[in-house]
Each structure stands twice: as structure tokens, then as C-alpha cells.
Amino acid sequence: MSDSHFFDSWRKFKSRIAMVALFLGCIFAVIPLFAILLHLIRQGATAIDWNFFTQVQKPVGEVGGGMAHAIVGTLSQVGIASLFGIPLGLACGVYLSEYGKRERLAGFVRFALELLASTPSILVGVFVYGILVVPMKKFSLFSGAMALMLILLPLVARTSEELLKLIPQHLREAGLALGIPRWRVILSVVLRSAWPGVLAAILLGVARIAGETAPLVLTSFGNPNFPQGITQPSASLPLQIYTYAISPFEEWHRMAWAGALLLVLSVLALNAITRLSGGSHGRRNVE
Amino acid sequence: MGVEMLNSVELETLGLQAYFGQVRALHGVSLQVPRHELTALIGPSGCGKSTFIRCLNRLHEESPGARAEGKVLLEGRDIYAPTVDPVLIRRRIGMVFQRPNPFPAMTIYENVASGLILAGVRDRRVLDPVVERSLKQAALWDEVKDQLKKPGTRLSGGQQQRLCIARALAVDPPVLLMDEPTSALDPISTARIEELLVDLKKAVTVVMVTHNMQQAARVSDRTAFFLLGEMVESGRTDAIFTNPADSRTEQYITGRFG
Numbered sequence A: 001m002s003d004s005h006f007f008d009s010w011r012k013f014k015s016r017i018a019m020v021a022l023f024l025g026c027i028f029a030v031i032p033l034f035a036i037l038l039h040l041i042r043q044g045a046t047a048i049d050w051n052f053f054t055q056v057q058k059p060v061g062e063v064g065g066g067m068a069h070a071i072v073g074t075l076s077q078v079g080i081a082s083l084f085g086i087p088l089g090l091a092c093g094v095y096l097s098e099y100g101k102r103e104r105l106a107g108f109v110r111f112a113l114e115l116l117a118s119t120p121s122i123l124v125g126v127f128v129y130g131i132l133v134v135p136m137k138k139f140s141l142f143s144g145a146m147a148l149m150l151i152l153l154p155l156v157a158r159t160s161e162e163l164l165k166l167i168p169q170h171l172r173e174a175g176l177a178l179g180i181p182r183w184r185v186i187l188s189v190v191l192r193s194a195w196p197g198v199l200a201a202i203l204l205g206v207a208r209i210a211g212e213t214a215p216l217v218l219t220s221f222g223n224p225n226f227p228q229g230i231t232q233p234s235a236s237l238p239l240q241i242y243t244y245a246i247s248p249f250e251e252w253h254r255m256a257w258a259g260a261l262l263l264v265l266s267v268l269a270l271n272a273i274t275r276l277s278g279g280s281h282g283r284r285n286v287e
Numbered sequence B: 001m002g003v004e005m006l007n008s009v010e011l012e013t014l015g016l017q018a019y020f021g022q023v024r025a026l027h028g029v030s031l032q033v034p035r036h037e038l039t040a041l042i043g044p045s046g047c048g049k050s051t052f053i054r055c056l057n058r059l060h061e062e063s064p065g066a067r068a069e070g071k072v073l074l075e076g077r078d079i080y081a082p083t084v085d086p087v088l089i090r091r092r093i094g095m096v097f098q099r100p101n102p103f104p105a106m107t108i109y110e111n112v113a114s115g116l117i118l119a120g121v122r123d124r125r126v127l128d129p130v131v132e133r134s135l136k137q138a139a140l141w142d143e144v145k146d147q148l149k150k151p152g153t154r155l156s157g158g159q160q161q162r163l164c165i166a167r168a169l170a171v172d173p174p175v176l177l178m179d180e181p182t183s184a185l186d187p188i189s190t191a192r193i194e195e196l197l198v199d200l201k202k203a204v205t206v207v208m209v210t211h212n213m214q215q216a217a218r219v220s221d222r223t224a225f226f227l228l229g230e231m232v233e234s235g236r237t238d239a240i241f242t243n244p245a246d247s248r249t250e251q252y253i254t255g256r257f258g
Helices: A002-047 A050-054 A068-099 A104-118 A121-136 A141-165 A169-177 A182-210 A237-245 A250-280 B049-056 B086-092 B108-117 B124-137 B157-170 B187-200 B213-219 B237-242 B247-253
Strands: B009-020 B023-034 B038-042 B066-074 B093-096 B175-179 B205-209 B222-227 B230-236
Touching (some): A002 A250, A068 A141, A182 A250, B023 B049, B038 B213, B049 B066, B049 B175, B049 B205, B093 B157, B108 B124, B187 B205, B222 B237, B222 B247, B230 B237
Parallel strands (some): B038 B222
């Protein structure tokens, strides 16, 4: 009796040690996020004002200036990238999951997407530089968008394939047995059942490209003014942060901090939306 | 055995063979299914009865590497003829599966109407009466009429299976295939479905796979016994159960194997 008592408390002690270790691990994992956020707020919050959202970069020496051009640049590049990347990625994902199970082409496409997804993003920039910037003989918002699109496409394709594969086969059969054509079953049963997850994957992909910097350096290049059209160079938040941050001016540094804060908050907001919408319905409906 | 009186034949297979890749799962099955009767398919696991029923609405060929040979005549016309569109066949031959499988992203109403909605019918004046009629046929209307907007997956297992029966009936198929429709359900839900089958076969020809021989004896008019990919014998259910022609049938229904 006393023996088992001894062993019991020893076991509980070990269990407690393990729990503490796991808890500390979790704390360490989230500390950087809050440290970054706190630091950004402290450094940048004061620079976020009306001018920040309405003004472009001022010439050196002039007071004021803002991020308006960078915000417009990022929104339009991410928008164009999404316009092409989301439908193409979804098409790839649907093909791989629903049609490509037994085909050799599918294996090749899957492998190629894997490679594209793991390509360093600066290389994507170099590639687009070669096929768009050089022939057009100038940096442009469009080529920046295409570089972002090449990063978004494999993300959407691979995640949507995985999510569609999770939809049980018996649901496809239920649809086919009703005399519904295959394409309809895929759209209205398979994709619709997987939609909350697929939408989450899309939003995460968009959040990811919104923060990309490297592929833009050699494509949309940066621009101290509003973009003058999609064939002209364009600013973007990450690039403008860099421009402001490497300057020697105190005023610009604060603007860089503020830009970073805005970027992080937008990405966090996208992630939060994803979590909330994905968590409240969907998942639990699919076994 | 004397001459049998058959209702007119609705569905008939002639030398039906089914393959999974190189493996032959059905070795030439010929069976006549009379109109407005319930035909039960019995036999041990792996005997090919599920494969057989999946050949009847051309669903078998949707499995990887699967194909079928032979003829399946629906009202005298071969559904495996090269010009036939399997999509149209499946609108005439409905199916209910072993596990209830309502569409997760759809409400009860949408589930029942899905066969019509996904074929392009949007008019509520057309859909409403169909939904009500189908749910009544499936003996589910009274339980769900006030919650048609709820997700179909919120219902209990037995209700989900009746929802699936209503969904299959909504496109008005003359034939309904059921692949062990009660094997995942509790006895009370099973009894409810058996009750509704008795009414259902007045309007629809039913072919049902079952593992439960008491169920076959209770609800079916005719029974076919399958073994190792062959149909050993078929006939009126009372004859099969009281006076089987083949000793293997007798051994199976008296519980000596399977």
C-alpha cells in the first residue's frame, strides 16, 4: 500500500514536470509574436494618422508623407495576383483531386507544383524579370502581380487538392447516383462541402503574398508615387517599409515602423477572419 | 417448381460480369426483377451482391479500374449500350447506400431537392411539393417539416437514412436500389424503414441488398442468393426460405456458413 502510494506520487510528479515543460514550450512559441506586435505598436502607432493613409512619399527634407501609394500598390498587385492565381490554383486542385488520380500527367503536375511552392521567392522574381520585365523593358505593377501569382498558385492548388481529397468518396457516389453530372457533383457537392477549408487556404495564401518582398524587388521595383497604371513601376508596403527603414531620417524610420505595423495587422486580420469563418461552420459537418 | 406468375419485368440482367482490374467479381448473373416488387439479395460478405447492385445504375464503373460486361435491361433497353448516358440512367434508377450520406453543406430541404436543383430546377413552386411528397414517402415529413432549413447532417442516423431515401425518391425513379440500407441503424430505425418499404414498393420497384435474412424474409417478395460471385438461385421469398432448390442456399439460410 505504501509502496504504491510512493510510486503514484512519483508518477504524478513526473507528469507535472512534463506539463510544465510543455507549457513553457508554448509560451516560448508565442512570445516572439507578442514581442513583435508590442514593439511595432510602440514604435509605429504614433505615425499612423490621416496623412499616413492619404499621402505619398515626400522628397527628402520635406516634413510629412505617407504610405498611400504603397497601400494602393500592394492592394492592386495582390488583387491582380488573386484574380489569376485563385481560379488557376483551384482548377489545378480540382483536377488533381477529382480527375488526376490515375494519370501520369497528374503526378507530374503535383511534383511541379511542389517544386514551385518551394522555390525561393527571389528566384520567382528573377524568373518574372526574365520573361516580363526584360521584354517590356521596364519594371511594372503587372510583373509584380505575376510574381505574386506564381507564389499563390501552388499554395492554392496543393491545399485545395488535399482538402477536396478529404471529402469522403461516398458523397461523390451519392451525387452521381442521383443522376447529377460529374462536373456538377464536383462543384455543388465536393467543392461546396470543402469550401470553408478551401476559403481558409485561399485567405492564408493571400495573406502570405501580401507580405512578400523579394519577388517585387526585380519586378514592380518600387515607386515613390501612386502607380500610374499596371505597366508602370509600383510601390508596395513591404518594399516601402524597406525604403523608409534604410533611410537616415528619423521621420522615415517611424513611417517604416508604422507600415510594418499595418502589414502585420492586416495579415493577422486575414488569419483571424480565416479562423473564425472556418471554425464556426464547415469542418464539423464533414465527417 | 411450377410456373411462376411474374409481374411484368422492370429490370433484367443477362450474363452480367463485373471486374475490378483483372479480378472478376461477378461471373455472369442473370436475374429478372418484376415491377413493383421488392427483390432482396442475400449472401455472405464478398459474394458480389453489392457489386451487382452497383452495376444496375452503372455506379460500379466509377470505382478505379472497374468495368462491367453483359446486359442490364431497363424496360427492355440495355443500359450498357454504347449510346446510353449513365447520368440519365441514374435518374431512372435511384440508390440508397449503406451509410447515410446526406450532403453536408445542404439543408434538409436542399438535400431532398438536390437531384432537381443540381439538374437546374430552381422554381420553389415546383420544388416545394416534390420535397413534401418525397419526405412523406420516406416517412420523415412529420419529424422535419418545421426544420427544413436545418443542415441534413443534424438529424439522427435513422432520420438521415430516411432523408437519403427521400432524396433518391425526389427525382421520381421507377427503380430504387438499396445497398444494406439498415445495417448502420438501430433496430427501431430499421423497423421504420422496413415499414416504409412496404408502402414504397406499391409505387417503386426495389432491389435491396441485405445481410439480415430475417429482414429479407419480412419485407421482400423475391429473394436471390449470391455466393462467390454467382447467383445460386432466385425465386419467391417464401419458396427460397422454406424450400430452397440448392443445398448451398439451404445451408446458408439455416446458418451453417456465412
